[in-house]
Amino acid sequence: MAAVAQHAIPFSRPATPGHVVNTVGFYGLGAMGYFMARNLANRRASEAGSALVVYNRSIAKSEQLLKELGADKVKIAQSAEQLVLECDVVFTSLASDAVVKSVYEGFAAALKQNNPTKNKILVEMSTIYPTLAGELDTLLSNIPHTHFVTCPVFGPPIAAETGNLICVLAGEYRSKKEIAHLLVPGVGKKAMDLGGNLEKAPTFKLIGNSMILGTLEILAEAFTLADKAGIGSAQAYELVKDMFPAPPFVNYGNKMVTDKFDGLTGFAIDGGLKDANHIRRLVTDLNSPMPVTDAAHAHMLTARAIHAEQKHSGEAAFEVLDWSALVAGARVAAGLPPFDNAGPAKVVKE
Template identity: 55%
Template structure:
């Protein structure tokens, strides 16, 4: 069985990708920049240069400079990008921004209704009802489809094109998008079916797994430090008993006090996602106490970090969401961000 068959749950589309396919990408944040860059490099050979838009134009300029004008170009406006593109991928900060941008897309589509198929691919982490809302907006225009396509992976995985891409929505559209994004942007595609909200629902469930895992790791490291066993034996045990890459990565971040969120996932973003997870649990009457505890520790961590920043004592301007261990440490009477002699020095 070929690698493509293993990683993409769809056969190749019977209709070949039309020559000159124009793909657009909106949102060049810590994840979006790498996703767009890899898509620019890995797009179909006969596709046009990727058209990119970002509110801060310097990021789009940087991307074009990195990949070259033959692989990417800047859009001067959202209207230009929507009108020009056959496929529009969005990776934005939060629900409010997603709804705002799709409102702008709707204005462009109303002014110039498309005469050929146009697929919008929403890759942000948002609440599933947001997907329902923008799906109604987009599909109210002729020839327009929406595919829900959030991704799993930290920025380094986005950089290496190793993301897991989850897809739901119109069958033919998600089939085309799966082959467009994998392997250019990710290592695997998961198919969640025709209900466009299901991919983003799985995204919240998956993030709940990761957040619950981090909460548990933070608690056992705190126990290790308070007991005098230390963090290194606990980290070694995690690697031996539960060697899942995400678990090990976050455990290493915590044990080494490496909480810089500028190249990871910020605490504010983590709290936003945790609120979505708790809302999903509430809406479905499915209690998730581990997520509630993790959320409390994240709020504590944000407060502690904010106080340190105000006093000019913070090592980092932005902390990673894995810094939630600070909540456990503080509750145990320990320094929240510095494990001192118990800090684990990682090998490069």
């Protein structure tokens, strides 16, 4: 495994003797969680010789991971209660705030009935509204030896697959040291410390996602203009690769130009709308307008509405849309087909 730059890990290795993490669990094997759990399982097996305990509401994903890695690296929990009671550290990567709250209420109920006798760290990695972090901390704070850390991550599924995520941590310092040591390297390439306020990490996650949404909106508008001008979005994409070779520009630009809007292999548009709604709520709460997010939100709604009608009529090319499909909103506003970039431009090159 390649060496990781020291600045990528803002914590020293946890001191020994001290809290020993014997068993690690992971709840939520979605598009991101599956790859994070797989990388964590591989690292735990190589360094600690112990299997990662996993749980997913659909057992098929757990069984898939077990089949891929083997019983020496993966153990399937039969319930969320078993997971949280058996493991010293539990990571959660879930789809929505409502699911996160429900899962942690279940964790709390199980732990109150069986008070831990040694340290236990619960790590929430989902994209949630910041105030929910405070609610979860209140929920867990009166349970002995139980610590809570927020740790959202930056990066698409391909970054999760290759272990190149950026992990953002907030919470009690010693717990953050333990979690950073588990995640970097292997799951993430870098850990960022946002301090002790648990709401800071999810806030920072929304700020980062606002930049990604802004990138998508800029690309959508520029590519649509290039198509209308008869230059073509493919030509504009070449400029993007030369002038703005950052991963979001290059990766999402490619999806737009080639109409690769499969949300099952990317970030589903429903998740994008959830994040956009969180960002819009945050900027409202803080009186800090962000009109690019409003535009991106409207274009995602347009794309989802068109896709829903196509599914109803049996004409949809994808079961789930990627959030890069927001380009459909800009296209239809300009009189172009929503999901077919290969169609004839309204203005033809000379």
